[in-house]
Amino acid sequence: MAVEVRIPTILRSYTDGAKTVDGKGDTLADVIDSIEANHQGIKERLVDGGDLRRFVNVYVNDEDVRFLGGLQAPTTDGDTVVVLPAVAGGA
């Protein structure tokens, strides 16, 4: 078992086009580190300093991780992590 991570179109250049990759870890931070090992560069697109990037939405089992402790959000085998770039802009 693993944590399934769903990758949005714009980041699939890091995953050879794969829509989902397997990660592992007890927190979102660990899961991101584990996918970085095989898909170098992807972490930089998700994390800035010690925090999730402001315009990246991440969900664990459909729950916005901002309400689950951000990078410290707990994860466990069988969970699904969804990454969606925010749709945003400003005049």
Next chain:
Amino acid sequence: MYDAIVAHARRDHPDEACGIVAGAAGSELPSRFVPMVNAERSPTFFRFDPTEQLRVWREMDDRDEVPVVIYHSHTATEAYPSRTDVSLASEPDAHYVLVSTRDGAHEPGPVEFRSFRIVDGEVTEEEVEVVP
């Protein structure tokens, strides 16, 4: 579809309105209008509500659709992607539609309605054809 987008932009003026028009993957045909909440409720900024976005994106996945059009309004400036719009554009396959309500917040005032591709920070305008 054109009318629905313009009506949404007018309704939310002076805040920015935003949403998508979904279409079958690979078809390039915008067919399902989905107005979205602007979580910022701001005259100068918009952001899809993350929970609503997840729901809508999943719905598109289930129907084998993509966001063919991503639209938002500018309420005091021209219908052209701002620097923020360009730096945050995250769907290279989408047509970014901008509506400006600066001169026509209410019927029957004029609105600008323009469409762009935004790929790797590069903006390309494209012609808009309104199909009845």
